[in-house]
Amino acid sequence: MRTEIGTKVSRGKVKNKERAGYWFIFPAALAMFGLIIYPMFYGLYLSFYNTNLVNKWKFVGMKYYIQAIVKPEFYSSVLLTFGFMLLVVAGHFLFGILLASFLNKEFAGRTVFRVIFMLPWLFPESVIALLFTWIMNPMYGVLNSILKDIGIISENISWLGSAKFAFPAVVFACIWKGYPLVMTMVLSGMQSISQDHYEAAEIDGANKWKQFLNITLPGLRPVLVTTLILDSVWWFKQYTLVYTMTNGGPGNATNLISLNIYGTAFNDLQFGKAAAWGIIVFVICYVISRIYRMVLKDEE
């Protein structure tokens, strides 16, 4: 009898504790519901309507989803965004790892270089976009002026106004803006690898390249995977830099999916269509994150 009462009391205590726990998470849960869950479901709801959000609510069912699959407007923009993300992330890793290897060596003024190479990360994206827009201006840009002076081009080129050059130009600016994150992460990863491994490898006769392949890269793997996820997601949803530099143009040369969705909603005022595209992009991002998580799980 005593035992039963004791059990009931302890269960009651547990329940009270659980209740207290729920109360603790309630504000955060409410905020998450208001700021994430509700807008997501409202977006899903909108995607089935041709609406101006005020007085026109025409149910169109799956029309905008079917359009996204049937018409090239959507998927060509998604493919362009994937291409953009791959090039930018690859650029970040190439320059980030090279510079991190350089900064990991002992030399005079290393701290100064570390600060200098970090600078692009510290500037706001809009500032960098305007900076490159001015550098590449077809009338008075310094890039054309330099290239003409050294005889590479004979007349000014419209870097951001040409279908051939706009995409590489934007990718270049984005690589310049984003490599410091990879550089910093890789540098911190390199510093955590014990020197004993390198000394042992040297005794075994491994050259620098083999040391890099067999010690540095495996040692950096957890850092690289985390950085890869962060960087990929960050640049997949890139908006500010590209919008300020080209506004998605010329034509569709730099029309990333984030710009496309924004333009469809707030320029063309087709909120339902934009919501449907947003939902599809959400699914794509979810699939990417699942793939990354599977890779990470294998690592563990």
Add this chain to the structure above:
Amino acid sequence: MLKRFLAIVLSGMMMVSMLTGCAGTAQKEDTTKDTATDAITDAASDTTESVKTTEVPEGPVTVTVFCAYASEDPHGQYVYKYAENYMAQHPNVKIEITAISSNDIYTKLAAMATSPDDLPTLFFTSADQAPTLYDLGMTEDLNNWLDNADKADFANGVVEACTLDNTMAFYPIDVQPSAIIYRQDWFDGKNLKAPTTWEEFLNCAKALTEDTNKDGEVDRWGFSMVGSNNSSGQSRFMSYLWSNGYDLISEQADGTWKNGLDEDGFLKAFSFWRDLNNVHHVVPNGITEVDYATAANYFAMEYTGMMLSGSNAIGVAYANNPNLKGKIGSFRIPGDAPGTMLNTEGYAICNKASDEEKAVAIDYLKFFISNDKDQMFWQSSGKIPSTLEGQKAAYISGPDYAGYLDTIAKGCRPTVNFAGMAGLKTILGDGYSSVFSGEKTNEEAVKKMEADLDTLLEDYN
């Protein structure tokens, strides 16, 4: 277990949202119909009943304004000044002005529509945005507040330009039809005459394009084209197409809209615009990067000789280069058909405001257009007043404004009451941008524009 629970909850939420969505639709469409019917009834009854009183009430009244003029230089200051003058005469009235970009007004209003108490009493609109704002069902029919004597103050065609479906959707402050401004002194120097066709225009542009300092590079261009893919560039391209006789879209007898991009000769007209840049090189380099401000500055800095624009470009030119006074002329857009709407701008009154607020708003707007004898708001901006009296002002009597007044006198296109105008403009912008950059051929671009317009019209038919 948790997954199953989540799946059930989410499915439930989706079903509920779909069902409520459907119910909401029916209800909302009914409400829209009712509102529309009411509006038509009100407009019809206006002919027999007198308008509402616009006497300013004695109690405190606050009028809030979403104003696109206020953020612009150099005329934005006068918006505040006129409001202060009005408040000095009416101490019980408070006018609160929020400066806002005209492109942001729609989205702000749409976002605020769910809480009508927060909506502004007045909001800026222009002729090409008015149908979209009218489509929101937020604009008060000013026929309820303005009698025939009030309307008679406005210049010819102005009230019609503000009227959509017999509803006077906004109060006109200025008109800005498009025309071509040009360097009269350069034309005289080369014995050129104001062109009346686009072929003649091209010849003038070729004559003005030259290497003035003989360093082997062109440094002056005939035409200050706005080639950026934004509203400014798109509107000008639309004007060019209109002047060639292409309506782009037309309303059918059953109220549906028809795609007009497949008409004969459209490809040729489209190609001509592209060739100004890609073949004849009579426009500055990097044309897709040239927005309105850049093009107006090129003209002011004497890099270019002609510009298709509203008269506000004259204000920009004089403000940046006072030496241009006496050197600028203007002429009608070449082509056989009118290439511009009257492009009236002004303020719409929100129909959610109280009658007191509406009465004060109307009184304030009447004050706005009549309180300044020197017309400094209009003169400094280069805009043309909307009133008969205003259009007698000395500053618009010279050759610089002659083309604009000629355009008004010969008649402009009626306001296009198509709520999807922004989408149509995007299609046009994507079209010319893709051929300027070499991404597409003329044929490919026109084909894509036709297909995109068909898709857009599905949503509005």
